[in-house]
Amino acid sequence: xxxxxxxxxxxxxxxxxxxxxxxxxxxxxxxxxxxxxxxxxxxxxxxxxxxxxxxxxxxxxxxxxxxxxxxxxxxxxxxxxxxxxxxxxxxxxxxxxxxxxxxxxxxxxxxxxxxxxxxxxxxxxxxxxxxxxxxxxxxxxxxxxxxxxxxxxxxxxxxxxxxxxxxxxxxxxxxxxxxxxxxxxxxxxxxxxxxxxxxxxxxxxxxxxxxxxxxxxxxxxxxxxxxxxxxxxxxxxxxxxxxxxxxxxxxxxxxxxxxxxxxxxxxxxxxxxxxx
Numbered sequence: 001x002x003x004x005x006x007x008x009x010x011x012x013x014x015x016x017x018x019x020x021x022x023x024x025x026x027x028x029x030x031x032x033x034x035x036x037x038x039x040x041x042x043x044x045x046x047x048x049x050x051x052x053x054x055x056x057x058x059x060x061x062x063x064x065x066x067x068x069x070x071x072x073x074x075x076x077x078x079x080x081x082x083x084x085x086x087x088x089x090x091x092x093x094x095x096x097x098x099x100x101x102x103x104x105x106x107x108x109x110x111x112x113x114x115x116x117x118x119x120x121x122x123x124x125x126x127x128x129x130x131x132x133x134x135x136x137x138x139x140x141x142x143x144x145x146x147x148x149x150x151x152x153x154x155x156x157x158x159x160x161x162x163x164x165x166x167x168x169x170x171x172x173x174x175x176x177x178x179x180x181x182x183x184x185x186x187x188x189x190x191x192x193x194x195x196x197x198x199x200x201x202x203x204x205x206x207x208x209x210x211x212x213x214x215x216x217x218x219x220x221x222x223x224x225x226x227x228x229x230x231x232x233x234x235x236x237x238x239x240x241x242x243x244x245x246x247x248x249x250x251x252x253x254x255x256x257x258x259x260x261x262x263x264x265x266x267x268x269x270x271x272x273x274x275x276x
Contacts, residue, residue: 034217038276040256044228044244051080052165053126053140059117066114070094073112073126080127089154090127090137097125097139101157108152108159110139118144125150128165136169151176158197168231170239175199177231177239177261186210186226188241190261190270203261203270210259213274217257218245227254237263240275 053076057068077092084090089100099108112124128140128149139150141161149167152159166179176191176199185207191199218224224245232240239261244254258275 034276039217040258041253042244042256043253044246051076051126051128051130051140053128053142055142062114062116065117066095069112069114069124073124077127080130084130084132086130086137092127095124097127099137099152099154101152101154104157108157110141110150131169134169134173138167140165149178153197156197160198162191162199166229166231168233168239170233170236172236174236175202175233175239177233177241179229179231179241181226181229183226186243188259188261188272190239205259205272209272209274213259214243214257216274216276217255225249237266 053073055069055072057065057072059065074092074094077090077097078087081087081090081092091098095112095114097110099110101108110125113121114124115122123141123143126140126142127137129138130136131138135154137152137154139152141148141150146163147165148161148163149165150159150161151167151169162176162178164178164180166181168177170176174193176193178189178191180187180189186205187207188205188210189201190203192202193199224247226243227246228244230240230242230244232242234240241259241261243257243259245257246254260273260275261270262273263270
C-alpha cells in the first residue's frame with residue numbers, strides 16, 4: 001500500500017514538472033506580435049553623418065597608407081571646415097586637427113596615431129558634424145575595433161569623448177544621450193552635465209527591457225540587422241531613441257523600433273517607455 005502511494009506521489013510530481021515546462025512555452029507563444037499596421041518604415045541614408053569620413057585607403061605598406069590617409073583626411077576636414085565657416089578656427093595640417101577656442105592661447109590639438117592599421121593604438125580623427133546655433137563641433141575618432149565621438153564646445157573650449165557615433169545633446173545641454181552598437185546588445189546611456197562641465201552617466205538601459213520591446217517586432221529565431229539610429233530630444237526631460245532594422249541586408253528601407261526616455265520630475269530617475 002505504501003509503495004502504491006509513493007508511485008502516485010511520484011506520478012503527480014512528474015505531471016506538475018511537465019506542466020511547469022509547458023506553461024512558460026505556451027505563455028511565450030501567446031505574447032503579442034506586431035502586425036503590418038504596427039510597423040513604421042523609413043528609407044535610410046547610407047551616410048551616417050553629415051560629415052562622415054569613409055576611409056578608402058588600402059594598406060600596401062605603412063608609408064603608402066599614411067600618405068593616402070593623410071591626403072584624404074586633409075581634403076575632407078578642410079573642405080568641411082570651409083563649408084561650415086570655421087576655417088579660421090578649425091584646420092587640419094598633415095596628421096593633426098587644430099581647434100582655436102576662447103580663453104586659450106594655444107589651440108586644442110587632436111593628433112592621429114598611425115603605427116599600423118591593425119595595431120591597437122592605431123586611430124585617426126576627422127570632422128563629423130557641426131551645430132552652428134549651439135557652437136558644438138563633433139569629431140569622429142576611428143579605431144580598428146570601433147568609433148567614438150568627441151564633443152567640443154567652441155564657446156568654452158570644453159571637450160569630452162563618448163563611445164560610438166550615435167550621440168545627441170539635450171536642448172539646454174544638461175544631458176547627452178548615446179547609444180553603443182553591440183550586436184544584439186545595444187546599450188542606451190544618458191549622461192548629465194556636472195558643475196565642472198563634464199558629463200557623468202546617470203542612466204544605462206536595461207537589456208531585458210530593450211529585448212522585450214524588440215521581440216514585439218522581430219522573430220525570436222531570426223534577428224534583423226540594426227542599420228541606423230536616430231536620437232531626438234523633445235525637451236530637456238524627454239528623448240526619443242529610434243532603432244532602424246533591415247529585414248534583408250540589401251534593403252534600403254528599414255522598420256523603426258522606438259524608445260522614449262522621460263523624467264517625470266526634476267529629481268526623478270529616467271524611465272523607458274516603449275512606443276508602438
